[in-house]
Amino acid sequence: MIIPLRVHKIRGRLAELRILASCVVPKSRTGLMPIEFVFDTGSSRSFISYKDALRFNLPINSFRLLEYGYIAGSTYGFHEFMHGVRFAFKDERGELARLSMSSFCVVKPTKIRPGARTDAERLPSILGLDFLVQNGLSFHFDPGSETAWFEKK
Numbered sequence: 001m002i003i004p005l006r007v008h009k010i011r012g013r014l015a016e017l018r019i020l021a022s023c024v025v026p027k028s029r030t031g032l033m034p035i036e037f038v039f040d041t042g043s044s045r046s047f048i049s050y051k052d053a054l055r056f057n058l059p060i061n062s063f064r065l066l067e068y069g070y071i072a073g074s075t076y077g078f079h080e081f082m083h084g085v086r087f088a089f090k091d092e093r094g095e096l097a098r099l100s101m102s103s104f105c106v107v108k109p110t111k112i113r114p115g116a117r118t119d120a121e122r123l124p125s126i127l128g129l130d131f132l133v134q135n136g137l138s139f140h141f142d143p144g145s146e147t148a149w150f151e152k153k
Contacts, residue, residue, distance in 0.1 A: 002092040003137075005039060005148040017141070017148050019127065022088040035125050039148075041139065043128030045069075045105060047078065051121045053106040060108050068110065071123065076107040092149075099135045 005017040017039045035052050053060055063079035070076075085104045091097040107123065132139060132150070141148040 001097050001152045003089045003097050003150040003152075004092055005150070007146045007148055009146075016124075019089060019150075023085060037127045038124040039127045039139070041129065043126050044130060045078065045126075046101065046128045046131045047105040047107050047126055049123050049125040050076075050106065050108050051123070052125045053081075053108075058106060060106055063106065066105065069107070071107070075110045076123075077110050078105045078107055080104075081106050097152075099131075099137075101131060101134050 003019070005019050008016045008018050018036055019039060020034055020036050023033055023035050033056060035048065037046075048056070048058075050060075058081060060079060060081070063081035066078045066080050068075055068077055080103055085101045087099045087101075089097045089099065131137070135152065137150045137152050139148070139150060
């Protein structure tokens, strides 16, 4: 199974690798929702952004705080809120590839200073290396053809 990623470029340079997933989120009041994730090879933890958590209408303040992290110049709290999150991605044939994670976090800014809310709203949802490990996926990137994909054998 191959799940293609979209290579996003800004001014002709590689900026990020994106993937659209339909997610079933426990504790959500909305059920199934599309989320665009950015795949980050430097992130050990996957999370749903503050903005997407608000779209899912998740009760963020009731989730257990796991740790604090520094992202893009701001401090965020990583709140564990879900167990058994399910994802559906389109594979290379256009068929649904179903994957899951045992737990997931939402990030929330620790302080609302001028501009902090705007920064938090710009922060994307992230799929990190834990997503690959839990699902037995490998990551491939060919800069020559500007293609990237996850693969499960």
